[in-house]
Amino acid sequence: MGETTKKSVVLLSGGLDSATVMAMALKDGYDVYAVSFQYGQRHSIELDCAAEQAGAAIQHKIVDIDLSSFGGSALTADIDVPKHGGVEELTDEIPVTYVPARNTVFLSYALAWAEVLEAHDIFIGVNALDYSGYPDCRPEFIAAYETMANLATVAGVQGNKLKIHTPLIDLTKAEIIQRGKELGVDYAKTTSCYDPAPDGRACGHCDSCLLRLKGFSDAGLSDPRPYVED
C-alpha cells in the first residue's frame, strides 16, 4: 500500500452538502485540500461561501473551467431556473439545471490534484436521496468513476488505490444537517440557491432551496441563511 498519508482532496462547492463533507473529513483526521470551480455559474455567491468555509483547509484552489462554452444548462446558459410553490411539485425528471458531465469534470480535476499531492482520498458530497435526479450523483456512477480513476493514474497502477468517499450518499437532507450541526458547521456560510438575489439572499422557490428548507424543517431547525421573503 506504500506510505500512509492523510491528505485528502475535498470538492467544496459553497453549498450545505460539501461543507458538511469537509467537516466529516476533518473529523476523520484528514488534511483537507479543498477545490472549488468557477464554471460559468450565474453568480459568485457560492464561491464566496466556499472561500469562507475553506479556512480549515491546508490549501484552497478555485479552478476556472469553461463548461459554459458548451451551453446546455440553466445554471450556465440563458435558460430560466424553474421555480415551484413547494417541494411537492418536484418531479423525478432530470431538470434543466443539470450541468452536462459536471461531476465527471470536477472529479477529474480532483483526481489530477490528488495525484500531484500523492493523496489517495477524494471526498464529494453527492447524495442519492435528495439528488434532484442528476445521473452523476448515483452510487453506481461513483463506483465506476473510482474503478476508472485507479486505471488512469500512476498511483493506481502502482497499487496505491484511490478511494472516493461519499459520506452523504444515503443520508436525508435532515440527517446531513443534523450531522453537520454536531460537527460545528456554520450553515449561515453555505448557500444552496440556484438563483439568489444580488445581495446573496436565497430565492426560496428553486429545487435546491425547497430541498434545503425541507431538510431544516425535518431536522427541527431553522435555516440561518437569509431568504428574499424573510
Place this chain on the structure above:
Amino acid sequence: MGETTKKSVVLLSGGLDSATVMAMALKDGYDVYAVSFQYGQRHSIELDCAAEQAGAAIQHKIVDIDLSSFGGSALTADIDVPKHGGVEELTDEIPVTYVPARNTVFLSYALAWAEVLEAHDIFIGVNALDYSGYPDCRPEFIAAYETMANLATVAGVQGNKLKIHTPLIDLTKAEIIQRGKELGVDYAKTTSCYDPAPDGRACGHCDSCLLRLKGFSDAGLSDPRPYVED
C-alpha cells in the same frame, strides 16, 4: 437506440495521432466537432497546428484548462524535458512528461460537449504500443472510462450509449502514418515535440520526437516537419 446521429467529438491535440484520428472519423462519415485544450503547455505550437487541421471540422473549440496550477509534469511545470540520443534509450518507466489525469480531464470535457451536442461518439488518438508508458493510454482505461461515462450522463441513462473510439489503439506509429497518408493527412501541419524551438522546429531528441522519427523511418517515409538539426 433513439435517433441516429453522425455527430462526433474528436480530441485534437495538434499532434500526428489525433490528426490521423480526425481523418478516420471523417472517412467514416462523421461530422467532426473538434476540441483542443490550452492546459498550461510550455508552447502554443500544438494549438496552432490543431487550428490548421480543424478546417474540416464543423466546429473547433479551444478550451482553457488549468492543470498547471496543480504542477507535477515537465510539460506544464518548470521541470526539464528529458532528451535522449536515440529511441533505444527510452525505458518502460512513466516519464516526467506525464501530465496527471490528463486524458481523464480531456475526455470529461469531450463528454460534456457530446452530451450537449447529443453526439454518441468520441474519438481519441491513444495508442497502447508507442504510448510512452502513460497509464491513461491503455485499453483498460478507455473501457473503464466508457462504462463510467454511460452512468454519468442523461443520454447514457436513457440508453443512448456513448462509444469512445480509439482507432489507433493497436497500431504502430509506422502504421498510423501509413493510414494517415492514405487518407491525405498533411503531417507538415502536425507537431509532436515536447520542447520545440520558438520557431516551431522540433528538438529531435525528446521521447515524442524519437518515436515520431522512428515511425516515419519504419514507414519508409520522411517527416515533413522541420527539425532543429535539419
